[in-house]
Amino acid sequence: MSLDNIEEIASFIVADGKGILAADESNPTCEKRFDSIGVESTEENRRDYREMLFRSKGMKGNIGGVILFDETIRQSAVDGSLLRDLISEQGALPGIKVDKGLQPIEDCPGETVTVGLDGLDERLKEYASMGAKFTKWRAVINIGDGIPTDKCIDANMDALADYAKCAQDNGMVPIVEPEVLMDGDHNIDECYQATERSLKSLFNHLEKKGVNIKGTLLKPNMVTSGKDNSNQASIDEVAEKTLDCLIKNVPAELPGVTFLSGGQSDILATAHLDAMNKIGGFSWKLSFSYGRALQAPSLKAWGGKSENVFISQDELSHRAEMNKLASLGQWEEELEDR
Numbered sequence: 001m002s003l004d005n006i007e008e009i010a011s012f013i014v015a016d017g018k019g020i021l022a023a024d025e026s027n028p029t030c031e032k033r034f035d036s037i038g039v040e041s042t043e044e045n046r047r048d049y050r051e052m053l054f055r056s057k058g059m060k061g062n063i064g065g066v067i068l069f070d071e072t073i074r075q076s077a078v079d080g081s082l083l084r085d086l087i088s089e090q091g092a093l094p095g096i097k098v099d100k101g102l103q104p105i106e107d108c109p110g111e112t113v114t115v116g117l118d119g120l121d122e123r124l125k126e127y128a129s130m131g132a133k134f135t136k137w138r139a140v141i142n143i144g145d146g147i148p149t150d151k152c153i154d155a156n157m158d159a160l161a162d163y164a165k166c167a168q169d170n171g172m173v174p175i176v177e178p179e180v181l182m183d184g185d186h187n188i189d190e191c192y193q194a195t196e197r198s199l200k201s202l203f204n205h206l207e208k209k210g211v212n213i214k215g216t217l218l219k220p221n222m223v224t225s226g227k228d229n230s231n232q233a234s235i236d237e238v239a240e241k242t243l244d245c246l247i248k249n250v251p252a253e254l255p256g257v258t259f260l261s262g263g264q265s266d267i268l269a270t271a272h273l274d275a276m277n278k279i280g281g282f283s284w285k286l287s288f289s290y291g292r293a294l295q296a297p298s299l300k301a302w303g304g305k306s307e308n309v310f311i312s313q314d315e316l317s318h319r320a321e322m323n324k325l326a327s328l329g330q331w332e333e334e335l336e337d338r
Helices: 006-013 027-035 043-054 083-089 120-129 150-169 188-208 235-249 266-279 292-302 306-327
Strands: 019-023 063-068 093-097 102-104 112-114 134-141 173-180 256-259 285-290
Touching: 006 063, 006 093, 006 134, 006 173, 006 256, 019 043, 019 292, 019 306, 027 043, 043 083, 043 292, 043 306, 063 083, 063 134, 083 093, 112 134, 112 150, 120 150, 134 150, 134 188, 150 173, 150 188, 173 188, 188 235, 235 266, 256 266, 266 285, 266 292, 266 306, 285 292, 285 306, 292 306
Parallel strands: 019 063, 019 285, 063 093, 093 134, 134 173, 256 285
Antiparallel strands: 102 112
16 A cells, blocks of 8 residues: 555545554553453463454454554564564554553652653664554543642643654654543543643644644543443433534644543443544544454453454454444444344
8 A cells, every 4th residue: 555654644544434453552451351361461372362353354444553562563473474464464554552651740649641752763763664654652641639730731742742743753653642541430521621631732732843733643532421430421421522622622634533442341432433423523534543442352252262263353343343333423233233
């Protein structure tokens, strides 16, 4: 596929209802997921699992990009093919997570800043030489007593902008991910406020650093109730408040918004995305960049057993197809009955 610049790459990833498979779980996160199905998290098992995902029939036409972890972009399949080449063969683009995790912020209890700017340019040059077309960096914003603070938001969005500029300077699309966590008992309005503050700060910093918005993708949280709040907002309220927040704070020239699922169930993440696309009224593509919400049924069906590969691939294919329909505003709950 001939994609000559970052604007074309960003648009390609979210074209025609396609979205992103987030397969960039760190090894400790992978270990937790594998523990849930009684499988040891070895390099070989992680390779086998991801190879199985990338060979699923439902990748083609539904997935425009796959975010990889450093280990995975270097791995080969059982037959010797590079895993990143399997992704390209499915008509999707390989991407790479480039941040180095979270560090506590001094004098800001309960808050973190994402690190990884040191040596970033060198890492990006290597990933570009491996064929990575896009990158991802995640900032984490907590809601709690007196937080998020302006200091936390500013530090994280400044780092996101520095990363984004560096990625574009190396010919790769940056996915900027300012995640307001669902953890806590906050209500949907508190989530709206924290999300709005984060987005305002992010796009201010991106503009200051000279980042090309047309060659950038946004991976935000949806505006939801905290997961411990007993009064959970309805699908329609989440859709309306999320859209309102985005329309007020995200530039129209951005090519795509690819939501994170953030701990939502697989069906709920699809339902929320569909509800927003049925409302419409925005210029960007509204799509998905799901990890658990695409993989959870597949992981459970696999269980680490080779005889379950086809069943597991069918589960991933189904979720990819459902989320493509949601990105087009064409999903219906009856389609989940199989």
